[in-house]
Amino acid sequence: MTxxxxxxxxxxxxxxxxxxxxxxxxxxxxxxRGVRGFFDAGTVWVSSAESFEAVTGRASTTTLGGGVQITNxxxxxxxxxxxxxxxxxGERLFVHEGQxxxxxxxVHITMMPFDVTVGYRxxxxxxxxxxxxxxxxxxxxxxxxxxxxxPGDDVDERFRSWHVAGGVEVPIMRWLSAGAELRYRAVPDAxxxxxxxxVLNESDAGGTAVxxxxxxxx
Amino acid sequence: MHxxxxxxxxxxxxxxxxxxxxxxxxxxxxxxxxxGVRVMRGPLTPEQATAIRNGSPYVPGRLIVKFRPGTGSxxxxxxxxxxxxxxxxxxxxxxxxxxxxxxxxxxxxxxxxDLAASPDVEYAEPVYIQHPHARPNDPSYGRQxxxxxxxMESAWDINPGASSSVVVAVVDTGVAFRDExxxxxxxxxxxxxxxxxPFAAAPDLERAGRFVDPWDFWWDDALPLDMDGHGTHxxxxxxxxxxxxxxxxxxxxxxxxxxxxxxxxxxxxxxxYAETGLAVLPLDFSECDAATTAQAIRYAADRGARVINxxxxxxxxxxxxxxxxxxxxxxxxxxxxxxxxxxxxxxPVSYPAAFAADIEGAVSVAAVSRDLQRAxxxxxxxxxxxxxxxxxxxxxxxSGGIYQQTLDGAFFDTFxxxxxxxxxxxxxxxxxxxxxxxxxxxxxxLYSQGITSPAAIEAAMKKFAxxxxxxxxxxxxxYGLIDPRxxxxxxxxxx
Numbered sequence: 255m256t257x258x259x260x261x262x263x264x265x266x267x268x269x270x271x272x273x274x275x276x277x278x279x280x281x282x283x284x285x286x287r288g289v290r291g292f293f294d295a296g297t298v299w300v301s302s303a304e305s306f307e308a309v310t311g312r313a314s315t316t317t318l319g320g321g322v323q324i325t326n327x328x329x330x331x332x333x334x335x336x337x338x339x340x341x342x343x344g345e346r347l348f349v350h351e352g353q354x355x356x357x358x359x360x361v362h363i364t365m366m367p368f369d370v371t372v373g374y375r376x377x378x379x380x381x382x383x384x385x386x387x388x389x390x391x392x393x394x395x396x397x398x399x400x401x402x403x404x405p406g407d408d409v410d411e412r413f414r415s416w417h418v419a420g421g422v423e424v425p426i427m428r429w430l431s432a433g434a435e436l437r438y439r440a441v442p443d444a445x446x447x448x449x450x451x452x453v454l455n456e457s458d459a460g461g462t463a464v465x466x467x468x469x470x471x472x
Numbered sequence: 473m474h475x476x477x478x479x480x481x482x483x484x485x486x487x488x489x490x491x492x493x494x495x496x497x498x499x500x501x502x503x504x505x506x507x508g509v510r511v512m513r514g515p516l517t518p519e520q521a522t523a524i525r526n527g528s529p530y531v532p533g534r535l536i537v538k539f540r541p542g543t544g545s546x547x548x549x550x551x552x553x554x555x556x557x558x559x560x561x562x563x564x565x566x567x568x569x570x571x572x573x574x575x576x577x578x579x580x581x582x583x584x585x586d587l588a589a590s591p592d593v594e595y596a597e598p599v600y601i602q603h604p605h606a607r608p609n610d611p612s613y614g615r616q617x618x619x620x621x622x623x624m625e626s627a628w629d630i631n632p633g634a635s636s637s638v639v640v641a642v643v644d645t646g647v648a649f650r651d652e653x654x655x656x657x658x659x660x661x662x663x664x665x666x667x668x669x670p671f672a673a674a675p676d677l678e679r680a681g682r683f684v685d686p687w688d689f690w691w692d693d694a695l696p697l698d699m700d701g702h703g704t705h706x707x708x709x710x711x712x713x714x715x716x717x718x719x720x721x722x723x724x725x726x727x728x729x730x731x732x733x734x735x736x737x738x739x740x741x742x743x744x745y746a747e748t749g750l751a752v753l754p755l756d757f758s759e760c761d762a763a764t765t766a767q768a769i770r771y772a773a774d775r776g777a778r779v780i781n782x783x784x785x786x787x788x789x790x791x792x793x794x795x796x797x798x799x800x801x802x803x804x805x806x807x808x809x810x811x812x813x814x815x816x817x818x819x820p821v822s823y824p825a826a827f828a829a830d831i832e833g834a835v836s837v838a839a840v841s842r843d844l845q846r847a848x849x850x851x852x853x854x855x856x857x858x859x860x861x862x863x864x865x866x867x868x869x870x871s872g873g874i875y876q877q878t879l880d881g882a883f884f885d886t887f888x889x890x891x892x893x894x895x896x897x898x899x900x901x902x903x904x905x906x907x908x909x910x911x912x913x914x915x916x917x918l919y920s921q922g923i924t925s926p927a928a929i930e931a932a933m934k935k936f937a938x939x940x941x942x943x944x945x946x947x948x949x950x951y952g953l954i955d956p957r958x959x960x961x962x963x964x965x966x967x
Contacts, residue, residue: 348931348962348963351927355924355962363964363965396966398966403961409966448963448967450965453963
């Protein structure tokens with residue numbers, strides 16, 4: 255597991271253990287089950303950083319997404335389904351002994367993770383800051399396209415993924431809240447069977463994302 | 473055809489010292505004597521040429537010696553005197569070695585061994601003879617199955633014919649690269665007379681600015697005119713004009729060609745050594761020597777060639793040639809070398825191809841036929857690195873060969889007294905000589921596409937090669953058949 259994954263899980267642990275962030279646990283208010291929709295935006299740092307840097311010149315990109323969350327299924331337990339989209343562009347290349355030769359052939363990469371998360375929201379104090387943490391499974395769609403492709407050259411595949419996430423949300427109005435989340439996603443063996451990822455021995459198409467979120471609903 | 477020049481070529485016997493001292497790049501008029509006669513200042517004396525015609529594997533009376541750095545002229549003379557007695561040392565303009573003229577009765581192989589034992593000598597070797605790796609067959613029209621097999625149409629979608637900034641040196645029998653009318657001496661065995669011989673540029677190869685820095689290492693002038701057809705055929709595979717509504721196609725049809733003649737054909741001999749009474753030679757006679765080839769390789773590298781094609785070789789290793797290839801690679805030139813056509817003749821190791829296995833940036837090339845099987849003649853061995861179409865006339869007739877435009881042999885058969893080198897046809901050849909220019913053409917395309925390191929070009933060719941024969945690298949096909957489209961397209965993240 256990568257360093258990013260460890261950092262992300264430690265972050266989640268801090269959120270899960272309220273004592274680490276708050277001196278005193280307040281009694282949880284009585285909550286009703288609710289349904290919320292949310293939109294989020296942020297940055298994702300890909301795990302196969304060298305491969306993406308070689309082709310696109312960077313190891314991170316913007317991610318946009320949204321989803322639905324059912325809260326307070328039992329106490330603070332929530333279930334969430336969300337879809338995100340991140341794109342990157344670069345050019346095809348050849349690498350020899352660390353030297354990169356760009357080939358002036360564009361590459362367009364689209365990553366669309368669909369995640370289902372089960373987590374727990376810790377309603378503390380008067381509920382002004384609500385930490386949460388969760389984990390889940392997903393389907394990760396990876397598409398890579400370039401001109402001059404023969405059949406089978408382009409990639410359009412789906413892979414199983416898992417993830418852990420943690421964050422905080424702050425109610426702004428009765429039906430509106432804002433939040434921030436850190437999510438680590440692993441997509442093992444999605445890469446590394448061809449392309450520069452095979453050369454660099456990188457196989458994980460996942461990464462670590464930091465996102466801000468606006469949620470509407472209860 | 474528009475004749476632009478009329479001169480007489482004559483043999484200047486014993487002019488080797490002049491040849492080795494002169495620098496290519498001198499004016500053409502430097503090769504014309506006081507009577508207006510053009511003189512051959514090639515690398516061989518008539519006696520040496522006769523010995524080679526009679527099958528000598530090396531140039532008699534001559535050695536290649538590289539002295540260790542810091543060895544002064546007195547020390548060199550002492551070493552030479554101790555081993556070979558009277559000797560004359562020449563320093564080629566394009567070489568890091570010396571050419572030593574010794575008495576013709578001394579065995580060069582024995583002398584080379586004795587000299588190599590001296591602490592002042594880095595290496596010493598005979599000047600071995602090599603040959604172009606193909607022979608023409610009866611001319612015929614046909615299709616270029618080789619380009620279809622390689623998927624060149626889709627490769628040209630990615631890179632249409634490479635850039636004219638890329639120079640490919642064709643180190644060979646010369647190239648039909650310009651119109652000329654030259655007058656030579658010709659012997660019929662009894663009398664010596666003058667013949668006026670027309671030359672023309674290959675119509676489907678010539679265009680403005682196509683040829684750069686030509687040099688003839690036999691006649692020692694800037695007219696490396698092909699009198700064989702081999703070099704023109706090789707140049708055609710690399711760069712024959714394409715999409716011009718004429719003739720055939722070439723791999724990297726926009727590149728510029730540097731024609732360098734290092735292989736003398738039958739007619740180079742018949743004209744150059746006419747004064748000796750030489751009247752007839754087999755049309756397929758052609759020979760090149762390692763010292764001349766080594767100089768041409770360095771010449772090409774020094775003048776900016778990015779790709780050097782060597783469709784020639786022989787069974788004897790030449791360190792001078794190996795060092796020249798290394799030098800060229802160090803100057804940024806990729807070198808493609810034919811692996812040899814002697815599989816059915818004992819499958820000897822062929823040089824300089826065998827050097828390529830140890831040089832990143834130089835590749836030895838085997839030949840496959842239309843069915844993608846190793847061609848029956850293509851040498852095998854651990855030095856074979858890659859395969860390309862070379863044709864198989866035995867199995868498929870002319871249609872199984874590699875078609876390019878070249879000189880029409882009917883007009884320069886050696887029984888003629890007055891040959892012509894201004895008629896062309898689309899001729900079917902076979903050989904690893906034909907395979908190597910496919911690799912040179914791909915190298916030029918890759919260079920244009922952005923892979924500018926010879927070692928990276930070699931690595932890319934091997935990585936994307938289509939595996940043939942036993943899985944992985946093998947001695948018949950090396951890493952497999954070149955795949956131009958896949959190699960040009962390179963790598964994405966996942967595929």
